[in-house]
Each structure stands twice: as C-alpha cells, then as structure tokens.
Amino acid sequence: MALKETRLAFLPFFISKQKKLNVVIIGGGYAGIAAMTTLLRHAPDSSITLIDPKTHHLKITHLHETFRYPLTDLLVPFTDIEQRYGCRHIPASAHFNAEALQQCQQTQQLLVNDELLYFDYLLIASGCENRTSDHVDNVLSLQDFTDTAGSEFLTQAFVRNYPTEQSISVVGGGATGIQFLFEIKQFLSRIKSKAILRLIHSGDRVLEQFPRGFDTYVQTRMKELDIAFHPNTYYRQQQSTHLLLAEKHTQKQFELTSGLTILLLGKSQRPSFTANAFGQVLVDQKPLPNIFVAGDCSVYQSVGSNTLTAQSAVRKGKLVAHNMLRHSGLPGLLEPYLHPDLGYVVSLGSSDAVGWLGTENALVTGLPALTLKELVEAQYDLLLAGIDTYLV
Numbered sequence: 001m002a003l004k005e006t007r008l009a010f011l012p013f014f015i016s017k018q019k020k021l022n023v024v025i026i027g028g029g030y031a032g033i034a035a036m037t038t039l040l041r042h043a044p045d046s047s048i049t050l051i052d053p054k055t056h057h058l059k060i061t062h063l064h065e066t067f068r069y070p071l072t073d074l075l076v077p078f079t080d081i082e083q084r085y086g087c088r089h090i091p092a093s094a095h096f097n098a099e100a101l102q103q104c105q106q107t108q109q110l111l112v113n114d115e116l117l118y119f120d121y122l123l124i125a126s127g128c129e130n131r132t133s134d135h136v137d138n139v140l141s142l143q144d145f146t147d148t149a150g151s152e153f154l155t156q157a158f159v160r161n162y163p164t165e166q167s168i169s170v171v172g173g174g175a176t177g178i179q180f181l182f183e184i185k186q187f188l189s190r191i192k193s194k195a196i197l198r199l200i201h202s203g204d205r206v207l208e209q210f211p212r213g214f215d216t217y218v219q220t221r222m223k224e225l226d227i228a229f230h231p232n233t234y235y236r237q238q239q240s241t242h243l244l245l246a247e248k249h250t251q252k253q254f255e256l257t258s259g260l261t262i263l264l265l266g267k268s269q270r271p272s273f274t275a276n277a278f279g280q281v282l283v284d285q286k287p288l289p290n291i292f293v294a295g296d297c298s299v300y301q302s303v304g305s306n307t308l309t310a311q312s313a314v315r316k317g318k319l320v321a322h323n324m325l326r327h328s329g330l331p332g333l334l335e336p337y338l339h340p341d342l343g344y345v346v347s348l349g350s351s352d353a354v355g356w357l358g359t360e361n362a363l364v365t366g367l368p369a370l371t372l373k374e375l376v377e378a379q380y381d382l383l384l385a386g387i388d389t390y391l392v
C-alpha cells in the first residue's frame with residue numbers, strides 16, 4: 001500500500017492545455033512559497049495571487065541569527081517575489097470560519113480589500129501565531145524580532161542604561177528559546193559584556209519535545225558558558241527592573257533582577273484547519289475539493305508529520321500544489337501526505353548545534369550538526385530562487 005502511494009508521487013500530472021489555473025494563496029511563508037514555486041514549475045501559466053499583510057517574506061528559521069547578521073538578510077520583499085514569479089501580492093489578512101470556507105467553496109470567490117478574487121483553488125497557509133504577553137517596556141517577544149534585529153535591541157538596551165548590564169533573562173527552553181539564548185551569549189561575549197544571562201523554563205529540562213540527549217548536551221554547554229538555569233519556574237511578570245517568578249511545584253513567588261526579559265513561549269493555541277490526507281480542508285468531516293491548507297495552520301488526517309516545522313510546511317506546500325494540478329486534470333488521482341520527520345537541528349550559536357537525523361536515536365552534535373542545518377537552510381534558499389532540490 002505504502003509503495004503504491006509513493007509511486008503516485010511520480011505519476012505525471014494531467015494538465016489541461018486550455019486551462020490556466022487561478023490560485024489564491026493566503027500567507028507567503030514557507031508553505032505558501034513552496035506551493036507557489038511548485039505550481040509554477042509544473043504549470044507556468046498559472047495565475048497566482050498571494051495574500052499576506054507583510055511587505056516581505058521572512059526566512060524566520062534564521063531569526064535568532066540577527067544577533068550577528070542584519071535582519072534585512074532574512075527579508076525577501078514581496079515585490080521581488082512578484083517580479084521573479086510573475087505573481088501578484090495583495091497586502092491584506094484573510095480569516096475564515098467554517099461558514100466562510102463553505103461559501104468560498106460554493107462561489108469560488110474571495111473578497112479581499114473590496115476586490116472580488118475568483119479562484120480555481122484556494123490555499124490557506126497563514127501559519128500559527130506565537131504566544132505573546134501585554135506590552136511592557138523591557139520585555140520582548142518573538143514578534144519584536146521580526147521588526148528589529150536582536151543586536152539592535154541589545155545595543156539600545158545598553159545605551160538606555162537599562163540594568164541589562166547586570167542581567168538578561170530568556171523565558172522558554174524550547175528550540176526557539178535555546179537558539180536565542182546561545183546567540184545572545186555570543187553577542188555579549190563579542191561586546192565584552194559581563195551581564196548575567198539566564199534561562200527560565202517551566203519544565204525540569206530543556207528541549208523536552210526532543211529525544212533524550214538533547215537536554216544533557218545543551219545543559220552541559222550552558223554550564224560551560226556560565227548561563228544560569230532556572231528549571232520548573234513560571235514567569236509571572238516583569239516589574240521595572242525585576243522579574244516576578246513562581247516555583248512550579250510550590251507556587252512560591254520570588255524575584256530576580258532583570259534589565260531585559262525575552263519571552264519565547266512557543267506557539268499559541270493553533271487556530272488550525274483539519275484536512276484530509278490530500279490537504280483538502282475538512283468542514284463537518286467533508287472535504288472542500290477546491291480549498292487546501294498547508295503549514296503550521298494545518299493538521300492532516302494522515303500518517304505524515306504534522307509538526308510545526310519548516311520541513312513539514314514545505315512538504316505540505318509542495319503536496320497541495322501537486323494535488324491542485326492533479327485535481328484539475330483527473331480529480332480521482334490525488335497524492336496522499338506521507339512525509340515523515342527526517343531530522344531536526346537546534347543551533348547553539350555560530351559554531352555548535354545538536355540534532356537528530358534519520359531516526360531519533362541518531363544524535364548529531366557540533367560541526368556535523370551545524371553543517372546539516374546549513375544544508376537544510378540552503379535547500380530552502382534554492383527553492384525560493386526557483387530551484388527545487390527536495391527529493392523526499
């Protein structure tokens with residue numbers, strides 16, 4: 001059965017020569033871009049409209065690197081994407097509930113910025129929001145780093161004479177928190193700052209969602225680099241120059257000085273769309289044939305990986321593009337989503353990383369892990385440039 005399904009991926013598409021596909025893609029992130037480039041590779045005549053409120057595509061998997069590179073290195077203006085691919089970008093947000101989805105399927109129209117857009121296929125790839133908190137002066141969240149480079153924030157904090165000189169706290173020991181933590185440590189070393197750097201984490205070990213071995217490797221490196229670790233601790237509030245925390249088990253509150261606090265609390269509750277194994281959105285358990293979903297906002301009912309990763313987003317984006325083409329030719333022959341997780345690497349600054357490859361027991365650390373991460377990132381850069389090197 002699995003073999004038969006895998007073979008399906010290599011079947012040619014039946015693209016009607018007369019038909020020029022009209023596709024509207026909501027969200028120009030990893031899944032949206034992967035779908036667009038795949039569609040255009042197989043059906044270059046397709047007319048694609050990209051709806052995204054931002055002016056740039058953001059290579060967000062590099063965001064922690066803005067402590068050493070400018071943020072502009074990670075931004076690809078949608079105007080460049082329009083020119084490169086002949087698509088149209090409309091700066092707008094689109095939101096859907098079950099009723100709106102059903103109506104879109106019936107009419108194959110979507111109203112955006114007072115303009116009625118007709119589509120053969122609609123793809124929702126609007127990602128998943130990160131958890132935020134109320135704005136407080138010396139508290140930053142992931143969203144802040146999408147507008148301003150990490151190095152700039154730290155430099156500003158030092159100039160404003162926040163007690164950042166004494167302490168910086170990162171809250172959240174997941175992959176994003178850890179990647180930021182090590183970059184900050186290297187940044188502080190480069191500017192010869194003696195500020196205390198600490199990690200506050202609600203669990204008893206870092207990177208709990210990864211195989212055992214990740215935590216010990218990272219915690220050992222933290223110790224070596226003099227990064228303080230507060231496990232089983234909840235963040236409550238930043239109060240001027242202090243951080244209010246609570247012990248997880250006793251709920252006892254305590255304070256630490258913190259001039260700057262960086263909250264990296266992971267993804268918020270997913271406002272996700274459920275899809276069948278072909279990526280078609282399900283409403284009341286019934287697929288909407290012309291509406292697909294991919295990326296972090298999607299959960300597919302299939303054996304493939306539903307992790308919130310760029311890896312899954314790209315694979316789902318490519319799959320739905322194939323299935324739009326298949327559906328427009330021979331609607332019965334759609335390709336199921338079977339992509340497994342192939343590995344994951346968490347970088348620990350510019351010269352170290354920890355990850356797994358192939359099977360979760362195959363731990364890779366140091367330079368080999370870093371090289372692996374760079375290869376994966378380079379593969380996405382090539383896709384953005386229109387060269388698809390993803391074999392699986």
Ligand SMILES: Cc1cc2nc3c(=O)[nH]c(=O)nc-3n(C[C@H](O)[C@H](O)[C@H](O)COP(=O)(O)OP(=O)(O)OC[C@H]3O[C@@H](n4cnc5c(N)ncnc54)[C@H](O)[C@@H]3O)c2cc1C
Pocket residue numbers: 026027028029030031032051052053054057058060061062063064092093094095125126127128142176179294295296297308309310311312313345
């Ligand atoms: C710091 C960091 C490092 C990471 N590192 C890795 C890694 O090494 N490997 C890995 O596999 N994954 C990594 N990830 C996860 C990965 O980035 C996400 O899983 C991936 O970006 C999801 O792709 P997506 O297309 O679903 O969403 P996104 O890439 O988030 O794109 C969503 C797009 O939709 C737009 N949008 C949002 N709402 C709307 C709306 N209502 N209407 C229209 N458009 C909308 C947004 O502006 C955005 O352009 C990392 C994430 C972070 C934050």
